[in-house]
Amino acid sequence: MELSATAKVILGMLAMGPRSGYEIKSFADHSTRYFWTASYGQIYPELRRLADAGLIEGTDEPTGARQRTVYRLTKAGRHELGKWHELPPEVFEYRDEWMLKLFFAGAVDPERAAEIARGRAELSRVTADELREVESRAEGNDPASYTVLRFGIDFNEFIADWFERQAAALGEGVPLEKLEKRAERV
Amino acid sequence: MELSATAKVILGMLAMGPRSGYEIKSFADHSTRYFWTASYGQIYPELRRLADAGLIEGTDEPTGARQRTVYRLTKAGRHELGKWHELPPEVFEYRDEWMLKLFFAGAVDPERAAEIARGRAELSRVTADELREVESRAEGNDPASYTVLRFGIDFNEFIADWFERQAAALGEGVPLEKLEKRAERV
DNA sequence: TTCGCCATGTAATGTGTTACATGATTGT
DNA sequence: ACAATCATGTAACACATTACATGGCGAA
Numbered sequence: 037m038e039l040s041a042t043a044k045v046i047l048g049m050l051a052m053g054p055r056s057g058y059e060i061k062s063f064a065d066h067s068t069r070y071f072w073t074a075s076y077g078q079i080y081p082e083l084r085r086l087a088d089a090g091l092i093e094g095t096d097e098p099t100g101a102r103q104r105t106v107y108r109l110t111k112a113g114r115h116e117l118g119k120w121h122e123l124p125p126e127v128f129e130y131r132d133e134w135m136l137k138l139f140f141a142g143a144v145d146p147e148r149a150a151e152i153a154r155g156r157a158e159l160s161r162v163t164a165d166e167l168r169e170v171e172s173r174a175e176g177n178d179p180a181s182y183t184v185l186r187f188g189i190d191f192n193e194f195i196a197d198w199f200e201r202q203a204a205a206l207g208e209g210v211p212l213e214k215l216e217k218r219a220e221r222v
Numbered sequence: 223m224e225l226s227a228t229a230k231v232i233l234g235m236l237a238m239g240p241r242s243g244y245e246i247k248s249f250a251d252h253s254t255r256y257f258w259t260a261s262y263g264q265i266y267p268e269l270r271r272l273a274d275a276g277l278i279e280g281t282d283e284p285t286g287a288r289q290r291t292v293y294r295l296t297k298a299g300r301h302e303l304g305k306w307h308e309l310p311p312e313v314f315e316y317r318d319e320w321m322l323k324l325f326f327a328g329a330v331d332p333e334r335a336a337e338i339a340r341g342r343a344e345l346s347r348v349t350a351d352e353l354r355e356v357e358s359r360a361e362g363n364d365p366a367s368y369t370v371l372r373f374g375i376d377f378n379e380f381i382a383d384w385f386e387r388q389a390a391a392l393g394e395g396v397p398l399e400k401l402e403k404r405a406e407r408v
Numbered sequence: 409t410t411c412g413c414c415a416t417g418t419a420a421t422g423t424g425t426t427a428c429a430t431g432a433t434t435g436t
Numbered sequence: 437a438c439a440a441t442c443a444t445g446t447a448a449c450a451c452a453t454t455a456c457a458t459g460g461c462g463a464a
Contacts, residue, residue: 041317041423048326058443071321075425080445102432104443121330124341125319131227133311135257135370140234142364144307149366155310178328180335183388184321194380202369227451244415261453266417288460290415414461425450433442 039120041127042078043086047109047117050092054108057083066170067181070163070188083107091116134159150206157199164192225306227313228264229272233295233303236278240294243269252356253367256349256374269293277302320345336392343385350378 039047045068049060057079064074086092091113094105109117134156141149167188174185225233231254235246243265250260272278277299280291295303320342327335353374360371 044319044322048322048330051326051329056443057445058441062442068322068325071316071318073317073424076445077426077447078424099442100433102443117326117330121323121326121334125323125338127317127319128345129315129317130257131259131313131315132257133230133313135373136230136234136254137307137311139254139367139370140237140303140307141366143237144234144303146364146366148307149369152311152366153369159314178332179392180327180332180338181325183335183339183392184325187321187384187388190384191377191381195377198373198376202373206365206369242415243417248414259452262417263419263454264452285414286461288415409464411464412462415459417457419456420454422453423451426448428447429445431443434440436438436440 037089037116039116040078040082041072042074042082043091044120045072045074046079046082046086046107047091047113047120050107050109051114051117054106056097056104056106058104067185070167071184086113132156150203153199153203153206157196157203160192160195160199164189164196167192223275223302225302226264226268227258228260228268229277230306231258231260232265232268232272232293233277233299233306236293236295237300237303240292242283242290242292244290253371256353257370272299336389339385339389339392343382343389346378346381346385350375350382353378 045064046060049055049063055063057076061074061076061079064072068074083092083094087094087107090110092107093110094107096104097106098104134152138149138152138156141152167185171185171189174182177185231250232246235241235249241249243262247260247262247265250258254260269278269280273280273293276296278293279296280293282290283292284290320338323330324335324338324342327338353371357371357375360368363371
């Protein structure tokens with residue numbers, strides 16, 4: 037059975053414990069979203085498909101009159117998740133508009149190159165800060181998921197440092213002190 | 223005017239010089255594909271749309287009886303490209319199945335974590351080698367596009383080194399970072 | 409003559425986001 | 437009473453890949 041992108045994240049999260057669709061989404065927004073997103077428009081229909089296929093099962097657990105369905109893995113679901121997990125990963129997608137603009141800068145507007153590099157550095161600096169926030173709130177992480185988080189932090193810091201150096205090298209009319217201040221923040 | 227993802231790469235490449243759809247595709251396959259892909263199914267329809275909108279114009283330049291249409295930017299196209307280039311970049315997408323599997327390894331199969339980390343390292347090592355190949359064939363790169371290439375190499379090497387270290391640590395059941403922090407505290 | 413490359417294009421299918429729509433509960 | 441959050445779901449639209457389909461050219 038072929039699992040959709042959203043099925044993979046749903047099954048994985050249910051392996052960590054029973055959850056509602058809403059909880060899957062909000063957990064994803066604080067964890068996997070940096071490398072694997074999921075939207076309601078995908079989650080709810082997929083939850084239904086997975087239940088129809090017998091990989092998960094939902095039980096009604098309302099809060100007062102507020103409807104709520106909590107899903108958990110079935111034996112078949114756990115088996116399917118295990119089969120997927122054993123397979124060599126295949127999906128790797130990276131699309132970065134900063135890189136595209138920088139790539140064309142020479143033919144479009146060479147003066148802009150350093151500015152783009154600085155912007156890219158800043159983006160990764162902000163992302164690293166967000167991830168450090170996630171890290172400070174995380175409790176009892178197992179080694180593997182902590183590794184993923186740590187990778188996010190280190191790799192974004194690497195990118196930020198790298199492009200700050202390049203922005204200086206690509207040389208433009210930004211006062212040096214501004215670059216230096218940014219470098220000090222590391 | 224809103225440019226589609228494919229319009230951006232087409233316009234940028236035509237700014238470097240006139241090209242056929244086929245040439246745009248093969249150039250993209252050797253340059254932007256690492257951060258911005260384009261397929262024939264998008265390129266040819268988009269070429270028609272851009273020509274209809276007056277941003278590019280095509281002239282018939284067949285090779286013998288083999289049909290061939292070479293496109294170049296119009297004044298309006300160059301203007302539109304410039305407007306896009308000035309805007310702060312917005313698209314950043316990163317989807318990595320290795321990270322997803324590693325993230326769930328604790329709940330699915332902890333023994334597999336080190337293996338996934340090693341696989342991820344290997345993937346980036348191979349990509350870095352491919353990019354070094356591209357670098358050796360590249361001639362007369364302008365500083366900005368060379369920066370993009372160099373970034374690809376350095377960042378993939380960083381990832382490969384990082385995950386090789388982690389694979390060793392995960393093999394022992396503890397991520398490196400945690401060991402280091404523990405050592406610092408003592 | 410066959411293979412690899414040049415060259416253009418369409419159709420089916422899949423994937424995913426965004427906006428919309430509805431309504432309950434909790435804390436201030 | 438209001439805002440934030442909990443909670444579920446659909447419809448329209450956009451985007452992209454893959455497979456398919458066609459055919460010429462040049463070299464071994």
